[in-house]
Amino acid sequence: xxxxxxxxxxxxxxxVLGVSGFAQAGATLDAVQKKGFVQCGISDGLPGFSxxxxxxxxxxxxxxxxxxxxxxxxxxxxxxxYSPLTAKERFTALQSGEVDILSRNTTWTSSRDAGLGLNxxxxxxxxxxxxxxxxKLGVSSAKELDGATVCIxxxxxxxxxxxxxxxxxxxxxxxxxxxxxxxSAKSVEAGRCDVLTSDQSQLYAQRIxxxxxxxxxxxxxxxSKEPLGPVVRQGDEEWFDIVRWSLYAMVNxxxxxxxxKNVEEMAKTTKNPDIARLLGAEGxxxxxxxxxxxxxxxxxxxxxxxxxxxxxxxGAGSALKIERGLNALWNKGGLxxxxxxx
Amino acid sequence: xxxxxxKPDMPPPVLSVGVLGxxxxxxxxxxxxxxxxxxxxxxxxxxxxxxIQWAFIEADWVGTTRADCTSDGACWVFIQQRFGQxxxxxxxxxxxxxxxxxxxxxxxxAAPLFIPQMPRKALYGLCFLVVYPLLxxxxxxxxxxxxxxxxxxxxxxxxxxxxxxxxxxxxALPLGIVLALGRRSDMPAIRVLCVTFIEFWRGVPLITVxxxxxxxxxxxxxxxxxxxxxxxxxxxxxxxxxxxIAEVVRGGLQAIPKGQYEAAAAMGLGYWRMxxxxxxxxxxxxxxxxxxxxxxxxFKDTSLVIIIGLFDLLxxxxxxxxxxxxxxxxxxxxxxxxxxxxxxxxxxxxxSMHLERKLNTGHKR
Numbered sequence: 001x002x003x004x005x006x007x008x009x010x011x012x013x014x015x016v017l018g019v020s021g022f023a024q025a026g027a028t029l030d031a032v033q034k035k036g037f038v039q040c041g042i043s044d045g046l047p048g049f050s051x052x053x054x055x056x057x058x059x060x061x062x063x064x065x066x067x068x069x070x071x072x073x074x075x076x077x078x079x080x081x082y083s084p085l086t087a088k089e090r091f092t093a094l095q096s097g098e099v100d101i102l103s104r105n106t107t108w109t110s111s112r113d114a115g116l117g118l119n120x121x122x123x124x125x126x127x128x129x130x131x132x133x134x135x136k137l138g139v140s141s142a143k144e145l146d147g148a149t150v151c152i153x154x155x156x157x158x159x160x161x162x163x164x165x166x167x168x169x170x171x172x173x174x175x176x177x178x179x180x181x182x183x184s185a186k187s188v189e190a191g192r193c194d195v196l197t198s199d200q201s202q203l204y205a206q207r208i209x210x211x212x213x214x215x216x217x218x219x220x221x222x223x224s225k226e227p228l229g230p231v232v233r234q235g236d237e238e239w240f241d242i243v244r245w246s247l248y249a250m251v252n253x254x255x256x257x258x259x260x261k262n263v264e265e266m267a268k269t270t271k272n273p274d275i276a277r278l279l280g281a282e283g284x285x286x287x288x289x290x291x292x293x294x295x296x297x298x299x300x301x302x303x304x305x306x307x308x309x310x311x312x313x314x315g316a317g318s319a320l321k322i323e324r325g326l327n328a329l330w331n332k333g334g335l336x337x338x339x340x341x342x
Numbered sequence: 343x344x345x346x347x348x349k350p351d352m353p354p355p356v357l358s359v360g361v362l363g364x365x366x367x368x369x370x371x372x373x374x375x376x377x378x379x380x381x382x383x384x385x386x387x388x389x390x391x392x393x394i395q396w397a398f399i400e401a402d403w404v405g406t407t408r409a410d411c412t413s414d415g416a417c418w419v420f421i422q423q424r425f426g427q428x429x430x431x432x433x434x435x436x437x438x439x440x441x442x443x444x445x446x447x448x449x450x451x452a453a454p455l456f457i458p459q460m461p462r463k464a465l466y467g468l469c470f471l472v473v474y475p476l477l478x479x480x481x482x483x484x485x486x487x488x489x490x491x492x493x494x495x496x497x498x499x500x501x502x503x504x505x506x507x508x509x510x511x512x513x514a515l516p517l518g519i520v521l522a523l524g525r526r527s528d529m530p531a532i533r534v535l536c537v538t539f540i541e542f543w544r545g546v547p548l549i550t551v552x553x554x555x556x557x558x559x560x561x562x563x564x565x566x567x568x569x570x571x572x573x574x575x576x577x578x579x580x581x582x583x584x585x586x587i588a589e590v591v592r593g594g595l596q597a598i599p600k601g602q603y604e605a606a607a608a609m610g611l612g613y614w615r616m617x618x619x620x621x622x623x624x625x626x627x628x629x630x631x632x633x634x635x636x637x638x639x640x641f642k643d644t645s646l647v648i649i650i651g652l653f654d655l656l657x658x659x660x661x662x663x664x665x666x667x668x669x670x671x672x673x674x675x676x677x678x679x680x681x682x683x684x685x686x687x688x689x690x691x692x693x694s695m696h697l698e699r700k701l702n703t704g705h706k707r
Contacts, residue, residue: 044651045664052661054423056432056496083495084661086651089557096560182663182672209670319666 028100028232028239029073029290037079040066041099044084047205048314048322049105049125058082061313062103065124065230068246068303069101072295077302091116094233101243102231105201112231121243123229124306125314126326126335128222129161130200132207135215137194142221146171151193153184153202161224162197185209188216199226204320222326242289249296251338252278253305255329260308263300278341285341296341306336397677408667420671421678424662428678431498431653440481440489441501447477475512494572498653500682502572506579506644506654511637513580518587519626523617525592536588543585549646551578556650575647583640590632594625627701634694638687645683655679 032038042050042062050060067077083099094102095117105127106112108120133139142165150173152158159177166173176193178184185206188196196206200218207213230247232240253259256275258266267279276282280293289295303309310327311317328334357366369379400415403422411417421428430438451470454460482505485491497505524536543551555574563569598621606616626633645656653661659675662668 044653044657045661047664047666047669051664051666052427052432053665053667054427055435056427081493081495084651084653086649088553089650092557092560096563098560182670185670205664205666205669208666319669 028236038070039099041085041102043104048320064309065103068299071298071302072246075298105228108227117234121230122247123227125228127226129224131219132196132203149174149193151196152177153198165223204322248338250306253300254307260304432496444481499658500655503654507641510579514583517584521588522591540585594629
């Protein structure tokens with residue numbers, strides 16, 4: 001199996017290198033406008049980021065990126081078709097043109113950005129590997145975990161990050177690796193391990209699975225950088241800009257205090273030149289992006305600003321209750337920062 | 343003259359008849375068996391009461407949200423709330439009647455085939471096999487004659503499982519029979535071709551086939567030409583399973599004595615009529631268990647489409663457990679999936695036993 005995997009990896013890389021760079025500037029937007037919807041690659045199920053409700057509607061933070069792009073291009077956030085993709089097929093689907101955007105909790109790394117012929121349009125969630133422990137252990141920092149039994153939810157780099165961290169801190173640990181999140185949640189609950197490690201966004205989802213979620217905490221340390229963001233094909237800068245600025249519009253809107261309820265009002269009455277430029281009341285900034293003048297209004301009206309989207313899908317307004325942390329705005333101690341529209 | 347009257351038989355010892363006798367011979371015949379029995383009873387006692395407790399006594403049956411699941415047992419509310427999605431996937435709710443109709447048409451259309459006295463059964467069966475798939479495609483997919491299109495990306499749940507399984511079976515059986523005949527052919531070119539095909543597809547795991555169809559194939563196709571994902575998976579499943587069916591059928595062909603071939607040839611039958619009228623009817627009858635075995639394996643293998651992001655029954659359930667409103671309901675979901683899979687597989691195996699009894703009268707000893 002391992003050999004099959006590595007052979008496949010080599011083949012994939014070879015094939016990928018062969019086809020990369022076929023996208024032409026403007027081609028994607030033209031194609032999208034012609035077919036009348038954005039084809040969006042999402043996860044095949046990740047709490048808070050992309051999941052389906054009982055009616056079959058897709059929801060989540062990653063889904064909202066696609067909806068924002070559709071709102072910008074068509075003025076209608078519902079003009080999206082979703083392709084649920086597994087982790088293995090996601091890049092192929094984007095490269096082969098099956099999807100226009102890949103918004104699927106994908107970590108921005110140099111090898112993916114440069115080696116796969118892709119471009120990351122921004123970061124819609126700053127994730128990182130963390131630790132979940134029972135409050136009873138009385139541990140308040142990952143530095144106190146020497147000698148702990150660690151449950152690992154197998155991921156692409158989870159084990160490596162963990163061993164790096166413990167080695168760098170000169171601590172010992174006993175690893176137990178699980179394949180699915182259900183197994184690892186059960187074993188933390190059963191006390192088979194002292195601490196569970198995975199990406200923080202996953203840990204919050206794990207915590208809901210436990211019988212008494214309030215007895216567990218996610219430690220403050222983050223031992224790896226996992227910036228997640230939407231990805232597009234390299235070579236079509238126009239489409240890249242649209243996706244990037246759809247995301248920035250949401251962040252800018254939050255910073256300026258524009259939300260889905262007041263956006264239309266603001267667009268008409270604002271005196272603030274920054275807001276006027278973003279909402280198309282002043283200047284022709286939509287035109288540069290080949291978008292309608294009120295593109296940002298449509299995004300904020302239909303999808304909400306970044307804070308609203310975060311809150312609804314993963315934050316305080318959701319079952320996950322993830323704190324803003326790194327994902328707070330730059331002026332509130334976080335990393336979410338968007339260049340200005342002007 | 344004294345007539346001898348037999349005394350009535352003594353009743354057998356109490357310990358060798360009835361429940362006690364049965365217990366004694368079957369469960370407590372030696373100290374080792376006694377030990378095994380006691381151990382098994384202990385295991386059952388360990389597993390069954392908590393299971394019943396969890397699944398029935400302490401379970402929550404009614405409600406609409408997770409908050410309605412207050413007791414410690416299973417939360418069947420989850421299954422009840424998501425039942426539609428488990429059955430139809432993301433098929434639009436207002437169009438689900440089309441799926442229902444497709445199933446009913448299969449049931450009603452196939453019913454005459456099970457009536458023994460039905461005249462011209464073969465002809466009817468053939469027509470059904472030609473007409474039904476077209477009708478089913480029209481109903482499920484739509485896009486012409488007034489039905490709106492439902493793209494295959496919206497298909498899911500049990501419906502998708504059944505589509506993959508039945509298309510796989512319907513495609514793999516004829517292809518497999520042809521391959522089996524080809525492998526025993528006298529013509530070297532055909533034989534080599536069939537052997538290569540069979541050995542190739544038997545040599546790779548299904549998961550690799552699906553993976554290749556979804557990850558590699560799109561890269562080789564010209565840009566803009568995107569093949570339907572379900573279609574790719576179906577072709578993969580058919581090619582893969584036909585190789586297995588071919589080997590099962592070949593086993594049957596080898597079991598037919600040479601005399602049958604010679605007798606058929608002596609009657610002046612050509613190759614196709616010899617096979618169709620004399621050899622295959624006997625051979626297929628012999629390999630029913632093997633074929634049904636392959637079908638059951640195929641039905642269960644459909645859940646492998648999870649790795650290419652198709653939402654069959656199992657993946658629909660997995661997907662539903664990622665809804666933050668229902669996180670942690672995986673156990674209930676998987677128990678439900680197991681139950682559905684078991685019902686279908688058990689049904690298939692019972693039907694195959696019935697078929698064997700009906701067709702196998704000549705061979706019964």
